[in-house]
Structures are given as C-alpha cells and as structure tokens.
Amino acid sequence: MSKFVHVRKIEFASAASVSTNIIIRNSSCIPSKDIIWTEIPLNGLVDVLIKDSSDNGQRLFTTTIKAEVLDRGFLNNGRYCFRLTSMDGTMFLCGTGNRPHTIIEESIPYPDKTSDTWLKTLTVNWKSQYPLLYII
Secondary structure (H helix, E strand, O other): OOOOOOEEEEEEEEHHHHOOOEEEOOOEEEOOOOOOOEEOOEOOOEEEEEEEEEEOOEEEEEEEEEEEEOOOOOOOOOOEEEEEEEOOOOEEEEOOOOOOOOEEEEEOOOOOOOOOOOOEEEEEEEEEOOOOEEEO
C-alpha cells in the first residue's frame, strides 16, 4: 500500500558540502551531520515528480521539484543539493556532491493582473541513476 507524502519544507546546501554522502541500496543515504542547510521560504506545499526511464540499458531517474517561493533573491549561480521534509518528518535528498548536479530554474512573474501570482516559481531538475534519496 502506498503512503501519501506531502512535502512541506525545502532546504538547500552547497553541493560541495554534500559530497560525503553514503548511498545505501541506491535509494537511501546518510549525509554528513555538519552540512549547513538553509530553508527556502515557501507558499504552500512542494510539488515533486519522479520519472524513471531506460537509457542504453541503464535505469535513469528524473526528479522534478516545483515550489512557489516567497523570497526572490536567495540562490546565486552555483551547484546545490536540496533536502525535502514531509509532513510526517521524513527527509529526502535531491542531488549529491557528484555529477550530475541539479539544474535550477527560476521563473519570476510580473503579472499584468492583480489577481495573478507574483511569487517566484523554483524548479529543480535532477537526472541521475538515483531517485529522490531517503535520508536515514
């Protein structure tokens, strides 16, 4: 039986600081305790989608994270990993210190109607041999 997972919190850290991950069974990890995570102020819940595919006989996962963000200026050009926390406290890691790194896109609207959203949309894509990693 599947369990609903609603992600309520997203944090980021430099990918270089997350390079000490220990990946277990391709779906879990134990990150270092001394990583400094910075919380991203959100509007609502985080949308997460994981797709898998096969490329030349190797299974690949594409993880896409979308969130409406209240702050417009927290990320600069750099490589980041993301820690997601669900409503029940379960944590997941998107990205590692190794390649391939996460790809970050930001959409900043300037709406022509007052009823449209002015919030920035943060989209993170990670294509890897690993799915979203469960943090032990």
